[in-house]
Amino acid sequence: MLCQRCGERPATVHVTRIVNGVKTELHLCRACAEASEPGISSQAPFSIHNLLGGLLHPLAGSAASGSELRCPSCGTTYEEFARTSFLGCEECYTAFAPQLEPLLRKIQGADQHRGKRPVARSRRPRAGYGQAGAEAGSQPVQGGAQERLARLRRQLEEAVQAEEYERAAELRDAIRKLEAETAAGKGAG
Amino acid sequence: MSLERVLRSPGGAWLTGSGPAADVVVSSRVRLARNLRPYPFPTKLSPEQARHVIDEVRAALNALPPTRSGRLELVELQALEPLERLVLVEKHLISPQLATTELPAAVAVDPSESLSLMVNEEEHLRLQSLASGLQLRVAWEAADRLDDELSERLDFAYDERLGYLTTCPTSTGTGMRVSAMMHLPALVHSNQAGELVSTLARVGVVVRGIHGEGSKAYGNLFQISNQITLGRAESEIIESLEAVVQQLVERERGARELLYRERRTQLQDQVGRAYGLLTHAYAISSEEALSLLSTLRLGVDLQLVPQVRPEVCNELMVAVGAASVQYREGRLLEPAERDIRRAAMIRERLASRQAPRGEG
Numbered sequence: 001m002l003c004q005r006c007g008e009r010p011a012t013v014h015v016t017r018i019v020n021g022v023k024t025e026l027h028l029c030r031a032c033a034e035a036s037e038p039g040i041s042s043q044a045p046f047s048i049h050n051l052l053g054g055l056l057h058p059l060a061g062s063a064a065s066g067s068e069l070r071c072p073s074c075g076t077t078y079e080e081f082a083r084t085s086f087l088g089c090e091e092c093y094t095a096f097a098p099q100l101e102p103l104l105r106k107i108q109g110a111d112q113h114r115g116k117r118p119v120a121r122s123r124r125p126r127a128g129y130g131q132a133g134a135e136a137g138s139q140p141v142q143g144g145a146q147e148r149l150a151r152l153r154r155q156l157e158e159a160v161q162a163e164e165y166e167r168a169a170e171l172r173d174a175i176r177k178l179e180a181e182t183a184a185g186k187g188a189g
Numbered sequence: 190m191s192l193e194r195v196l197r198s199p200g201g202a203w204l205t206g207s208g209p210a211a212d213v214v215v216s217s218r219v220r221l222a223r224n225l226r227p228y229p230f231p232t233k234l235s236p237e238q239a240r241h242v243i244d245e246v247r248a249a250l251n252a253l254p255p256t257r258s259g260r261l262e263l264v265e266l267q268a269l270e271p272l273e274r275l276v277l278v279e280k281h282l283i284s285p286q287l288a289t290t291e292l293p294a295a296v297a298v299d300p301s302e303s304l305s306l307m308v309n310e311e312e313h314l315r316l317q318s319l320a321s322g323l324q325l326r327v328a329w330e331a332a333d334r335l336d337d338e339l340s341e342r343l344d345f346a347y348d349e350r351l352g353y354l355t356t357c358p359t360s361t362g363t364g365m366r367v368s369a370m371m372h373l374p375a376l377v378h379s380n381q382a383g384e385l386v387s388t389l390a391r392v393g394v395v396v397r398g399i400h401g402e403g404s405k406a407y408g409n410l411f412q413i414s415n416q417i418t419l420g421r422a423e424s425e426i427i428e429s430l431e432a433v434v435q436q437l438v439e440r441e442r443g444a445r446e447l448l449y450r451e452r453r454t455q456l457q458d459q460v461g462r463a464y465g466l467l468t469h470a471y472a473i474s475s476e477e478a479l480s481l482l483s484t485l486r487l488g489v490d491l492q493l494v495p496q497v498r499p500e501v502c503n504e505l506m507v508a509v510g511a512a513s514v515q516y517r518e519g520r521l522l523e524p525a526e527r528d529i530r531r532a533a534m535i536r537e538r539l540a541s542r543q544a545p546r547g548e549g
Contacts, residue, residue: 110420
């Protein structure tokens with residue numbers, strides 16, 4: 001296919017636009033694409049980072065001037081984050097929380113983790129950054145043990161179903177041990 | 190060094206062409222991103238801190254019980270020749286990014302090449318688990334177990350509300366990327382691949398070429414992975430990706446059947462030509478080889494080439510890489526020389542399969 005602008009070079013850039021539900025397609029060569037469609041370059045591979053940068057920039061310029069923010073721990077500035085979409089350390093999550101949380105909701109559609117947690121977390125509680133972690137006392141410890149138990153029981157079921165009896169035996173022992181520990185913890189608390 | 194065996198092996202257990210839906214799904218992969226306290230993320234890590242991270246990971250790995258296939262042994266990238274690093278990239282054991290990082294970095298691989306670990310890439314740790322065919326759950330279980338074992342010995346950056354904290358907020362939460370490497374020649378052939386890519390993007394599924402972000406889909410190989418990492422449990426993410434992959438498998442199989450039914454002669458012709466070129470060419474580029482191997486693999490899956498086994502195609506898809514070819518020769522080669530050595534290797538490999546119990 002030849003470029004729709006110059007009609008000379010082969011079309012290598014294909015642009016699909018959907019404006020108010022109307023779809024238009026453009027087939028251009030690289031030279032015409034770069035000349036007429038700012039921001040389109042076949043050189044720069046499209047990536048999630050480019051996309052993320054687009055989401056961050058409007059925020060950087062807006063209210064509360066996030067651009068002057070700086071993480072006290074690693075020195076990463078908000079502007080730097082907006083440009084690279086990389087955070088510098090875990091403290092950045094606190095330093096940029098007001099900007100980061102809406103962003104997370106936008107790109108992830110959620111702001112609450114529902115997956116697994118580190119095993120050691122149940123033994124070594126640590127304050128989280130969000131509300132949930134504010135009182136990292138005995139509560140999360142119990143919660144951790146319960147979650148871990150539920151997970152082990154599920155794994156046990158799977159192991160039995162898959163007829164992996166050696167693994168099932170290991171899991172059974174781990175469950176008994178954890179149940180004993182949990183019971184002891186409750187008795188003492 | 191056990192890594193040398195990995196570098197020399199034709200392919201890991203995940204390339205055997207076995208497992209469910211192996212005619213379309215080459216392999217399943219789970220990657221978990223983890224960072225270590227109290228270090229800054231790799232973007233802000235000093236070389237000295239990077240070495241500390243490596244030391245901590247090494248100590249944790251040495252304390253682990255061996256996996257079913259053996260021990261994960263850590264090797265620093267600085268100890269590897271540039272060519273050796275590139276071989277690891279072509280074998281999908283490390284990312285191109287890790288191969289070129291300036292920070293002290295490391296890789297650990299188990300002897301079956303199913304489990305591996307990258308240290309100081311975009312995140313301090315990237316655990317990777319691979320399985321042959323469509324076995325996302327199997328890959329997840331292995332990754333989950335290793336992650337649990339490591340988390341008993343390493344202090345991972347984790348927040349009660351946001352989950353695992355990662356360098357890029359696109360991974361925050363589970364830090365998990367689940368993906369299936371799919372061979373979709375019939376969908377590409379019938380011009381349905383482009384449409385699928387845009388449809389999948391709308392349901393939060395990312396489609397990329399085989400070597401990850403920004404690369405082209407050489408050899409009709411696509412990596413299908415989850416976009417969202419926060420707000421859903423790992424099992425939910427795996428389930429929904431599996432459903433998408435399963436649908437793609439059905440679509441690809443449908444497209445293959447249609448080709449077989451309505452255009453059998455053209456199909457046989459193309460497969461036969463691909464096989465002819467691969468077994469008789471004396472110089473071949475990696476791009477051409479991949480494209481021909483893709484056609485050959487399609488023929489193998491449709492039982493048009495009974496003499497070739499699927500795992501040979503899979504292994505060749507890795508072995509034709511520029512670094513792998515040069516590594517086999519033990520030295521750097523000019524591109525023209527590389528094409529000659531590549532063609533010889535392919536001829537040999539396909540010939541040895543035609544007469545597996547030959548005069549030997």
